[in-house]
Amino acid sequence: MPPGGWPKQQSGPGAAERVRHQAPPPGRRAMNVEQLNEQLFEALITGDRISARGVVRRALGGGLQAQDLATELFWPTYQTLEKMHRQDQLGVLPHHAAVRLLRTLVDQNAAGLTQMSRNGRRVLAFCGASENDELGGQMAVDLLEAYGFEVLFAGGGVANDEILGYVNEQRPDVLLMFASAASDLPNIRALIDTIQEIGAAPNLQVAVGGGVFNRADGLAEEIGADLWAASPIEIVDRLLAEPQRRADAGQRTVGKSRKSRAAA
Known part of the structure; x- marks a missing residue:
């Protein structure tokens, strides 16, 4: 497991109601998601494509759906790869190999995402x-x-x-x-x-x-x-x-001093 453990999924208020599909019936998720994260991480940093695909197959067989893979498996693993690389805990070679292999998995998974009707935005x-x-x-x-x-x-x-x-x-x-x-x-x-x-x-x-x-x-x-x-x-x-949400007039602080000096 990476130092500090795996990142927890963050979501805004009401996410579970608005955008997450219903959880599979009890018993369908035979695999522990944290364990899947660990297995996928190891496969990615070693460039083991066969093992990485095997993790995905086990996840799907354990009841996860394409959206679950995107939000609970791929995104947390991506965050861990990026954090460890920034902190010099993961070298350039394994990081590059992992990113390219993960992108292949993400591409393949996208075809399995359930498509909702267009919302006009x-x-x-x-x-x-x-x-x-x-x-x-x-x-x-x-x-x-x-x-x-x-x-x-x-x-x-x-x-x-x-x-x-x-x-x-x-x-x-x-x-x-x-x-x-x-x-x-x-x-x-x-x-x-x-x-x-x-x-x-x-x-x-x-x-x-x-x-x-x-x-x-x-x-x-x-x-x-x-x-x-x-x-x-x-x-x-x-x-x-929040399609109507806009920044408050007084919200922005970056650059205000520059504008004030220019106005003066």
């Missing part, structure tokens, strides 16, 4: 520039699509001018930055600044989550995001439950 989604950031973003996008959102996922490294052009032309309902890296923050701050200053897409909801936003309390609020979440299932829950 369109999401433009981005993430950090690295492959591991993209994997985190993909897990959020997979669940958003399963719960009825129409999503365009452009990954990382897209210039703000291109994002603003798309927002102005296509008018998505949500701009989502999920699994962003610390190096992305200046561009995210500038993007939110510009959207607010020029009044681009006044009905647009700006959401962030995962990545650097999970490691810095209050950061999402400070940069002016309308809502934020720690996990893929929580971002689904909050976007479904």
